[in-house]
Amino acid sequence: MRQELELQYRLRFEGILKPLAESLEVYIRETLAGVDRVDRVQARAKSPSRFMAKAGKGSHDNPKYSDPISQIQDQIGARIIVLYVSDVERVASTIDRYFNHIEKRDLVPESVSEFGYFGRHYLLNVPTDIIDPDWDKELIPDFFELQIKTLFQHAWAEANHDLGYKELGGELSQESKRRMAWAAAQAWGADQIFNDLASDHSQQAGA
């Protein structure tokens, strides 16, 4: 069953998701043409190993996904990295004009005294423009995930993912988690300072 699922996903990954992610990256760049302070745009197809890891979540008797191919909706993931916190909203307003979403949320730590992951996440429909008309329609995902983050949010999330989720000697210790939270607080603080500086600078330039 698992082997069959992996084979099914690999076919989709190679035949559709990879080329679709490449086209999506170009499409998002074109959509944001003329929008300032976009550091980078990236899109990628979820690798078969990550897909299988996600598909296997939950218990044997109560799996999280009964139909992973349909239910896992971030098979294509895209990121827009911007310079300042205020740019997130600005870029998001452009995204809202050119894409319909089914999900839009700001991921923030649960408590105001906690520091961790921050980011704007969307589930957006895949534009018809980037679909090859020869592809099997049933294999094309309806949606892709888009994250909009600042450079600091992105840097912290990448390191956190690498250290926290990879199997590097088991789970992080309490001390390591505290240091990770400290780094998140520093990233959050740097974002606030740079945002204030950018705001001051633009006010001075306009004065």
Next chain:
Amino acid sequence: MPIEHAFTYMVHPGRSDPDATKITGASVPLSGKLFGLLSDVYEKADRECDIDIEFKSGGKKDNACRDLITAFAAQPSVESGRAIAHRLASVTTHRSGLGLLFLILGKEGDAYKLLISRFPADSAILAEEKQSTLSVEFLERVFMKSAHSYKAALYKHVSIDAGFWLGSAVDKQITSPSVLASEYWVSAFLSSDFKTTSAQGTKRLATALRAAVRFASDPDVKHELVSATTLAKNLGGQVLSIADIRSKFSLSDAAYEAIKSSLKNPETLEEKFKFDFEEFSNQIAYRSVTLDTGVTISAPTKSFTNSVKEENIDGSAMRFTTQGKVIDERLKSAGQVNAPGA
């Protein structure tokens, strides 16, 4: 194709009269003349429902109408379908009138296929010939088989839970080009919007027009396409597809083919969207003309015809004249002039 379930409900206008929303419904037998009619509608739906729509979400994968539709598709019954009929009644005004709602659910391969269709009530005269006499009777609440006035929405997906966000619709009662599908059916009842946003569809059209102008080898076709852009201001707010541009701008075959071949995916040709003139103007902000003398005249597209006077000289050459206060002068290298977008 097999239809597995079919239900019908009499839906009264209930928007201003919640007490009128008591709804009677029934299961439709999967054989007989009525089933034959429904099978026909169900079969044709893929072709007839030509407006791509998407459920609106508050941001948390939430849509009240979709919730009812997926609940019905997961457990089809007179009761689960009645919830959909109640929703329709709650947005139905007396102007929309009495309607007969059909919910038809089947499977195509691995995919679930759900057709939601509403036929308006009509009146008719029944004439019966009996030997030498003719009796006539006025009938109310007649639902016509000649389906020129029905509304429908179609959803197909292998997963009821994760899919059924995107669908397609038709509203045969609408004739105005600026409406296409009634607010009542797509927006109020289905709580949906076009799959293609105004900005997305308009930018797609403008990008295709720009590319078509750039790559057309025939100067007449180029000129025809450029002229078409000046007519676009009349399209503001209209619902259209790129295919509709042909008739709206009376384009020649060559000009239309140039636009078509500039689309990344030809399937976008038929996607409907609401034209946004501001977006269009931004996407084709500048118009330029290059003469065989090496002179290039460039001006904002919106004001080009007002700022630059064009005269045809003996049919073989053009004279362009313009006037204004000089505010800048520049020099460019050969590379800058030849660079894309220069």
